[in-house]
């Protein structure tokens with residue numbers, strides 16, 4: 001598995017290391033192309049490292065920010081990934097930073113999928129940098145164990161009824177994630193680190209993170225803390 005693991009003593013140093021890496025990756029894209037695309041995850045970990053990224057001096061008007069996945073809740077709901085990203089990244093960036101959210105007014109993500117494909121067609125592709133979290137069950141974005149990986153490579157995104165999470169969701173497809181020029185995984189907590197240790201020696205094909213690592217040609221860089 002093409003995996004490079006960068007280990008930090010605490011979340012503060014991880015956040016700075018991540019921000020430096022992400023800023024360089026985005027700037028490198030912008031040295032070659034007029035536009036870049038940044039995919040960021042939801043959950044809870046990004047609230048630590050996104051403010052560090054927001055402090056980086058970049059031509060943000062040339063970087064489109066979008067999400068790896070979204071819960072099908074109102075964008076003002078505390079469970080909304082869009083709300084999290086607005087609070088911890090976009091609100092600190094220039095107002096003309098382009099943002100493409102994954103929530104529509106449709107009743108459910110299955111009905112929204114065509115509209116979302118059109119929305120995502122506007123992105124500068126391939127994605128320059130995809131940042132992902134990792135669930136303790138090995139899920140990435142909203143691609144969960146128990147799903148059929150062959151059904152997750154649809155165009156840009158897929159609608160999902162997760163086996164355990166409470167709300168319906170939409171997720172970037174496995175193919176969209178795998179085609180990203182750079183992929184970063186940000187991992188905190190002993191349980192997730194142990195999972196990564198196990199997957200590195202035993203790539204369990206029931207785990208979504210393994211589906212991604214086997215499909216992508218890009219190196220996956222892990223930013224992790226070694227705190228208990």
Ligand SMILES: O=C1O[C@H](COP(=O)(O)O)[C@@H](O)[C@H](O)[C@H]1O
Nearest residue numbers: 041042043044045133134135141
């Ligand atoms: O529900 C989600 O959780 C995962 C993992 O979040 P973390 O805070 O434990 O890192 C996240 O990557 C995903 O985007 C989110 O919807």
